Amino acid sequence: MAERGLIAAIREMLGPAGPDVLVGSGDDAAVVRPRGLQVTSVDTQAEGVHFDRVTHGPDDIGHKAMAAALSDLAAMGARPGEAYISLALPADVEEADALELARGLTAEAEQHGATVVGGDVIAAATLVVGVTVVGWLGEGERPVRRDGARPGDLVGVTGRLGGSGAGLRSLRASAGNEEAERAHRRPVPRLEAGRALAGAGASAMIDLSDGLATDAGHVAAASDVAIALHLDALPLAAGVTPEFAATAGEDYELLFCLAPERWDDAAAAAGVELTRLGRVSEGAGVVLLGPGGIQVEGLRGYEHG
Amino acid sequence: MAERGLIAAIREMLGPAGPDVLVGSGDDAAVVRPRGLQVTSVDTQAEGVHFDRVTHGPDDIGHKAMAAALSDLAAMGARPGEAYISLALPADVEEADALELARGLTAEAEQHGATVVGGDVIAAATLVVGVTVVGWLGEGERPVRRDGARPGDLVGVTGRLGGSGAGLRSLRASAGNEEAERAHRRPVPRLEAGRALAGAGASAMIDLSDGLATDAGHVAAASDVAIALHLDALPLAAGVTPEFAATAGEDYELLFCLAPERWDDAAAAAGVELTRLGRVSEGAGVVLLGPGGIQVEGLRGYEHG
Numbered sequence: 001m002a003e004r005g006l007i008a009a010i011r012e013m014l015g016p017a018g019p020d021v022l023v024g025s026g027d028d029a030a031v032v033r034p035r036g037l038q039v040t041s042v043d044t045q046a047e048g049v050h051f052d053r054v055t056h057g058p059d060d061i062g063h064k065a066m067a068a069a070l071s072d073l074a075a076m077g078a079r080p081g082e083a084y085i086s087l088a089l090p091a092d093v094e095e096a097d098a099l100e101l102a103r104g105l106t107a108e109a110e111q112h113g114a115t116v117v118g119g120d121v122i123a124a125a126t127l128v129v130g131v132t133v134v135g136w137l138g139e140g141e142r143p144v145r146r147d148g149a150r151p152g153d154l155v156g157v158t159g160r161l162g163g164s165g166a167g168l169r170s171l172r173a174s175a176g177n178e179e180a181e182r183a184h185r186r187p188v189p190r191l192e193a194g195r196a197l198a199g200a201g202a203s204a205m206i207d208l209s210d211g212l213a214t215d216a217g218h219v220a221a222a223s224d225v226a227i228a229l230h231l232d233a234l235p236l237a238a239g240v241t242p243e244f245a246a247t248a249g250e251d252y253e254l255l256f257c258l259a260p261e262r263w264d265d266a267a268a269a270a271g272v273e274l275t276r277l278g279r280v281s282e283g284a285g286v287v288l289l290g291p292g293g294i295q296v297e298g299l300r301g302y303e304h305g
Numbered sequence: 306m307a308e309r310g311l312i313a314a315i316r317e318m319l320g321p322a323g324p325d326v327l328v329g330s331g332d333d334a335a336v337v338r339p340r341g342l343q344v345t346s347v348d349t350q351a352e353g354v355h356f357d358r359v360t361h362g363p364d365d366i367g368h369k370a371m372a373a374a375l376s377d378l379a380a381m382g383a384r385p386g387e388a389y390i391s392l393a394l395p396a397d398v399e400e401a402d403a404l405e406l407a408r409g410l411t412a413e414a415e416q417h418g419a420t421v422v423g424g425d426v427i428a429a430a431t432l433v434v435g436v437t438v439v440g441w442l443g444e445g446e447r448p449v450r451r452d453g454a455r456p457g458d459l460v461g462v463t464g465r466l467g468g469s470g471a472g473l474r475s476l477r478a479s480a481g482n483e484e485a486e487r488a489h490r491r492p493v494p495r496l497e498a499g500r501a502l503a504g505a506g507a508s509a510m511i512d513l514s515d516g517l518a519t520d521a522g523h524v525a526a527a528s529d530v531a532i533a534l535h536l537d538a539l540p541l542a543a544g545v546t547p548e549f550a551a552t553a554g555e556d557y558e559l560l561f562c563l564a565p566e567r568w569d570d571a572a573a574a575a576g577v578e579l580t581r582l583g584r585v586s587e588g589a590g591v592v593l594l595g596p597g598g599i600q601v602e603g604l605r606g607y608e609h610g
Contacts, residue, residue, distance in 0.1 A: 022342065023448055026527070028380035028511060029346035029440070031448045034339035037327065040422075041334035042437060044391040046429035075333035086349040086391075088433050117345075124351035126431040128393050132347060135334070143328055143336045206333060222331070 003121045006095060010102045010121070017115050021082070030118040032082055032134070039135040039143060041072035044086075047127040055171040058097040060185040061129060062104020068209065069131035070112050070189035071252040075207040077144045077198025078135030080114035080191060086130035087121045105131065112191050141198065149204035149223035149257035153280040156263070158193045158254045158272045161212060163237030165248020179238060187252040193270045197256050200266035204257040211249040212277075216286045219255065226283030227257075231290050235275040243296070246288060308426045311400060315407045319421050326387070326422050335423040337387055337439070344440040344448060346377035349391075352432040360476040363402040365490040366434060367409020373514065374436035375417050375494035376557040380512040382449045382503025383440030385419035385496060390436055393429035410436065417496050446503065454509035454528035454562035458585040461568070463498045463558045463577045466517060468542030470553020484543060492557040498575045502561050505571035509562040516554040517582075521591045524560065531588030532562075536595050540580040548601070551593060 010025075017024045023031035045065045047053060056064070066083065073080055085105050089098055098121075106116045114133060137143060149155075167184025170177035190207070197205060204223055206215050212229065220227045231242040240248070257280055258266055267274045278289070288296045315330075322329045328336035350370045352358060361369070371388065378385055390410050394403055403426075411421045419438060442448060454460075472489025475482035495512070502510060509528055511520050517534070525532045536547040545553070562585055563571055572579045583594070593601045 023381075023450060027448075027450050027452075028377040029344045029383070029438075029448075031381070031442070032343045032345065034343050038337045038339050038343065038439075039334045040337065040387070040389060040437075040439070042389045042391050042423060042425045042435070044393055044425045044427050044433075044435060046393050046427055046433075048430055049428050072333040076328075076336070078334070082345070084345060084347045084437060086347050086435050088349055088351050088393075088431075118347060120347045120349045120435075122349050122351055123354050124431055124433055125353055126393075126429055126433070128349075128351075128429055128431070128433045130347070130349060130391050130425075130435045132345075132389060132437040133334075134343075134345070137336070143332075143334075145328060145332050147332075 006098055007121050009099055013103060013106055014116050015110055017117055021115065021117050024117045035136040036138040036141065037136065039073055039076050039078035039137060040132065041069060042130065042132045043069035043072065044128060044130040056185055058100035059104035062101040063108045063186050065129040065131050066105045066108035067187045067189045067252060069133040070114065070191060071207040073133055073135035074189050074191045074194030075205050075254055077141065077194050078137050079195065080112050080133065081136045082117045082134045083109045083114045084132040085116055085119035088124035088128040089121065090125055090127055093127060112189060144198045144202050144205040146204055146206050146219050146222035149219055149225050149280045151225060151280055151282050153203055153257040154260050154263055154276055155227055155229060155278045155280060156256050156258060156274050156276050157235065158190050158270065158274060160235045160237045161251050161253060162240035162245030162248050164250040165244060166237055166240050183237065184250065187250060189252055190254045190272065193272045194254055196269035196271060197254065197266055200269055201262045202256040202258050206255050208251045208253045208255055209249055212246045212255065213286055213288060215255055219257065220284065220286050226281045226285055226287065227278065228281065228287045228289055229278040231288055231296060233275060233277050235273065311403055312426050314404055318408060318411055320415060322420050322422055326420065329422045340441040341443040342441065344378055344381050344383035344442060345437065346374060347435065347437045348374035348377065349433060349435040361490055363405035364409035367406040368413045368491050370434040370436050371410045371413035372492045372494045372557060374438040375419065375496060376512040378438055378440035379494050379496045379499030380510050380559055382446065382499050383442050384500065385417050385438065386441050387422045387439045388414045388419045388436060390421055390424035392426045393433040394426065395430055395432055398432060417494060449503045449507050449510040451509055451511050451524050451527035454524055454530050454585045456530060456585055456587050458508055458562040459565050459568055459581055460532055460534065460562055460583045460585060461579050461581050462540065462560050463495050463575065463579060465540045465542045466556050466558060467545035467550030467553050469555040470549060471542055471545050488542065489555065492555060494557055495559045495577060498577045499559055501574035501576060502559065502571055505574055506567045507561040507563050511560050513556045513558045513560055514554055517551045517560065518591055518593060520560055524562065525589065525591050531586045531590055531592065532583065533586065533592045533594055534583040536593055536601060538580060538582050540578065
């Protein structure tokens with residue numbers, strides 16, 4: 001496959017860059033006028049680990065890679081700005097498929113107000129898709145970190161959990177659960193909810209890529225607090241158990257902590273269902289509580305793929 | 306290999322971030338205070354294409370990937386700021402080697418005043434190293450693009466050409482040409498020269514990754530001009546012919562165009578040998594001129610690996 005021809009074709013599919021993009025794709029680097037604090041995340045996905053060319057179409061692969069990267073901006077409360085894509089393409093990826101993959105990336109970026117302004121296409125033995133996203137925090141906006149949870153905060157989550165994991169299970173078993181498979185292939189980054197939660201004063205936030213129990217553990221560790229989550233409170237995707245929903249990954253919903261008096265404002269602004277899962281307290285680690293408030297042991301985290 | 310343990314170990318090797326890094330590695334995204342216009346480039350290198358684990362140590366692989374990315378900032382005249390690294394690691398890469406690779410990346414970044422503030426580590430079937438670099442252009446500084454060359458400009462180059470290609474040849478033949486092998490394994494991005502050339506008024510600039518003839522072609526096409534280069538003027542690395550030096554790639558020297566009256570200022574400021582190779586004129590494409598000014602046909606560009 002001719003990398004240069006492919007790059008030219010990808011360049012043609014890019015929408016017009018906004019007035020803040022002074023040099024776009026086609027030079028040694030892109031040049032962008034900043035709009036506040038710069039928020040940057042890198043997300044890389046590889047065939048056989050994060051996706052499979054049998055179960056994911058090229059468009060799905062692009063969509064998922066961009067959505068996963070944008071989800072990190074959502075978790076900081078940032079506004080999406082620019083995206084940079086890196087495609088490592090094996091020789092058996094047809095040019096039409098490479099273009100469809102690029103279209104999945106650029107369409108998902110545009111869907112959320114981000115513009116692809118640069119990137120790299122190389123040959124490699126395995127299909128690897130890298131996405132660098134840059135978001136911006138304007139005047140008076142602040143990043144929501146993982147380390148700000150305080151004892152007494154409520155713990156909440158956007159949307160429903162377990163759908164992506166159920167989709168992966170269905171894809172592997174050829175079970176035909178289309179709704180769940182779609183949740184797995186085409187996750188939705190919660191960008192508007194992330195900004196609304198930041199604006200409503202969320203003290204800590206993380207996106208659920210590894211799974212609720214594991215990602216809540218990241219917040220607990222960074223904030224030096226304990227987090228108790230009630231399994232029977234989990235907002236479940238169709239057909240999954242609370243135990244599955246607590247450990248399945250790649251839902252890309254947002255887990256957040258918030259002072260109780262701010263909950264109603266947050267719920268009014270979020271634009272998506274928010275569910276209270278539990279509380280932050282002094283201590284360490286994550287406690288999962290079953291019916292009657294009894295601690296559930298032995299739930300293991302999600303492994304990609 | 307445990308990705309999380311590796312990420313923690315890489316995080317420990319990162320130097321202290323400067324005052325403009327408000328959130329560093331360890332959250333969903335890094336948050337950085339901008340210092341002027343933001344200049345961003347992504348560079349991805351894959352095993353078997355850009356490097357080989359037999360001929361390149363892990364430290365070399367990291368060094369080369371970071372140097373190649375920083376070279377793009379040099380070609381824009383930008384000051385290095387932050388770097389974000391993505392490691393896709395096969396199961397047979399030992400943790401010690403992965404750490405050495407990360408050390409190659411971070412050390413080369415630090416060498417040039419850049420700070421690694423984030424990244425991603427994933428499993429994959431092939432070793433792929435992605436680097437996103439962000440540089441900054443301060444008040445009164447401007448990016449040097451590829452499209453600014455004007456008829457009458459001189460065309461110059463930094464340093465010497467063909468060393469990296471000679472090194473690759475030596476590595477493949479186990480010829481033991483250590484100086485050339487080092488040029489291939491550990492290229493030097495011309496960051497100070499790039500800023501000096503930008504400050505001296507370079508009209509166009511590009512770094513030589515694909516090779517002189519090909520990269521000059523990118524400038525000619527972007528600027529809508531013709532570029533004539535005298536082969537007998539090329540500054541040659543030891544033991545290479547002008548024809549080889551004109552087509553071998555990955556030297557990461559800078560090719561630049563400049564009004565003749567600015568040459569002396571540029572040479573005084575560059576901090577590295579500058580060599581005049583030819584002229585820009587009306588027209589299109591690149592003409593390579595041999596002894597007596599006779600056009601040389603049939604030189605083919607460089608292919609990675």
